[in-house]
Amino acid sequence: MTGNLAHLTLAFGLLGNIVSFMVFLAPIPTFYKVYKNKSTAGFQSAPYVVGLFSAMLWIYYALLKTNVMLLITINSVGCFIETLYICFFLFYAPKKARMESLKLIVLLIVVGFGLIVGLTQFFASGVTRGVIVGWICLVFSLCVFVAPLGVLRQVIKTKSVEYMPILLSVALTLSAVMWFFYGLLLGDFNIAIPNVLGFTLSIIQMILYYMYKNKRPVSDEKMSEFEAKKYPVGEMEEKKIQEIVDHKTIDVLKLTALISSDILPVVTKLKENGHEAGHVAVETQAHPNVPNHIVEVTA
Known part of the structure; x- marks a missing residue:
């Protein structure tokens, strides 16, 4: 029975590694959009900074334990990928967003992780150290799941899912299932809880995505309402009629100018030849857009 439990634990651990690798790759479409637009407008770096911090914590926790090697493998990969994402974000971010991201990096990665390692190494020992780090990992693992929820307010407010990373939400859901059973079978509730x-949070994200994926953004709806208020139905019809009248007037003026340009050279030539009086019938030149006609000119 113990052997079967160990094999089952290993199976969930391997599946957790595979799905977690998918989690780390899920933001690729987001960063492709950033690359295409040459801007990070609308996106946040917090999920990736928190993800890097959490991966570093889990590696530290795994080094204090003896039977969680699979945590070291996947979180080492996670540290590498999250670092690439953060560097990519900083490259394309506007100045304000870049400064905010750098502040968050210094606060969590440099100060936060440095203090955790330093304090636990100097003020704790043995099993106590592992318990303290385990609880810290538990808290910040929750932050990893909560971090993508920062866009939920934007989704509800704008009724647009443009900036919601749905692939990340799906991958996080699968990852949560695998690591829950891995921690449960291993007897490590710092991993399971x-x-x-x-x-739960990943399911909420997916529900909101499917609620708003076909909704028109609020900005578009407000624009339509603005146009409706600016031009009521009667005024809009009157405006269209006036545009048609103006267009027809312009066509008549063009036609008049065109006919005048055909007749004027003929009249001038008649005056030069001494036709001071009388009625002269002049046939205008054929024009592709004007029918042939006879104009009586009084010289």
Whole structure:
């Protein structure tokens, strides 16, 4: 029975590694959009900074334990990928967003992680150290799941899912399931507990995505309402009629100018030849847009 439990734990751990790798790759479409637009407008760096911090914490926690090697493998990959994302974000971010991201990096990665390692190494020992780091990992794992929820307010407010990373939400849901069973079978509740909330929050994100994916953004609706208020139905019809009348007037003026340009050279030539009086019948030149006609000119 113990052997079967160990094999099952290993299976969920391997599946957790595979799905977590998918989680780390899920933001690729987001960064492709950033690359295409040459801007990070509308996107946030917080999920990737928090993700890097969490991966570093789990590596530290795994080094203090003896039976969670699969945590080291996947979180090492995660540290590398999240670092690439952050560098990419900083390259394309506007100045204000770049400065905010750098402040968050210094606060979490440099100060936060440095203090955790330093304090636990100097003021804790043995099993106590592992318990303290385990609880810290539990708290910040919840932050990883909560971080993408920063866009939910924007989604509800604008009724647009343009900036919601749905692929990340799906991958996080699957990852939460795998790591929950891995932690449960391993008897490590620092791994199992955060993934219960992670699963719940990921489901909420997907529900909101399917609620608003076919909705028109609020900005478009407001524009339509503005046009309707600016031009009521009667005024809009009157405006269209006036545009048609103006267009016809312009066509008549063009036609008059065209006919005048055909007749004027003929009249001038008749005056030069001494036709001071009388009626002269002049046939105007054929014009592709004007029918042939006879004009009586009084010289």
